[in-house]
Amino acid sequence: MKDIITLIRPKQWIKNIFVIFPIFFGHNIYDLKTWGNIAILFLAFSLAASTVYVFNDLCDKEIDKLHPEKKNRPIACGSISNNQAQLIIVSLMVLSGSLLFALGLPKGLYAGYCIICYLIINIIYSLWGKHQPVLDAFFVASGFLLRVISGCLVASIVASHWLFLMVFFVSLLLAFGKRLEDLLIAEDKKGEQSTRPVVKFYSSQFLFATLTLISAILLVLYTLYCVDSESIELHGKYLYTTIPIVSLGIIYYLRRVIVDRKYCNPTDLIFKDHGLQAIIICWIIQFYIISYVIA
Incomplete structure (x- = not known):
């Protein structure tokens, strides 16, 4: 079992x-x-x-x-x-x-x-x-x-079209983060055959740049979502105040991956990194208060 x-x-x-x-x-x-x-x-x-x-x-x-x-x-x-x-x-x-x-x-x-x-x-x-x-x-x-x-x-x-776009790019972040994890493992093995053959087509520089680009797109999409007229009607006019904490979460993730080279797989980051866990919980609470209590 x-x-x-x-x-x-x-x-x-x-x-x-x-x-x-x-x-x-x-x-x-x-x-x-x-x-x-x-x-x-x-x-x-x-x-x-x-x-x-x-x-x-x-x-x-x-x-x-x-x-x-x-x-x-x-x-x-x-x-x-x-x-x-x-x-x-x-x-x-x-x-x-x-x-x-x-x-x-x-x-x-x-x-x-x-x-x-x-x-x-x-x-x-x-x-x-x-x-x-x-x-x-x-x-x-x-x-x-x-x-x-x-x-x-x-x-x-x-659902809002902004939600679908944000989910799509969050998913790409998850996927390319996993590729970075596999690439770093392959590099640590110093030339041995990779356990994920596709990583030979990637480089750490490319993946760092890709994760940064996707993160920037995500932040723009979330900002547009917060100031969209339909979102304001549904969640209230103060939804934009959640943008800073989302920015903090994205930048925090990039620092952990690019500088620390830790938790390249976002799933592991969510389970193990208390800092990101705190940021996510704070965002959920803030979003709930603004959308469900104040609005």
């Missing part, structure tokens, strides 16, 4: 929090029925994501053996066989699909379409996309975008 839990990587389920974004930004957090539907969607997407993780581990079995950490994954180290992994994939897909029936029609159907698209995109990514420089990051970003779209459909919310 421990090997199965390790294989499906529940720690990574935090990425599926993107399905919650529509109700938070859509000013709909007090609807308990919507929260129930979103919780079901979160779990269904998490199981689908675990399906992708297992499939990807099957595809990368041999190359994972070269990675200092991934070599201990159940499939790479042999504690779970290929046949057992395939059975787990089928089980996860069935469980994910079964949960969607609880959403009823048409929401369950819409969510199902999004999850099927997510699985197809990730199968293509695992077999081909992850070997294509730059395009590999866009494959990853599309998966996060589908999470937000499914959240909008299940919550019956028409």
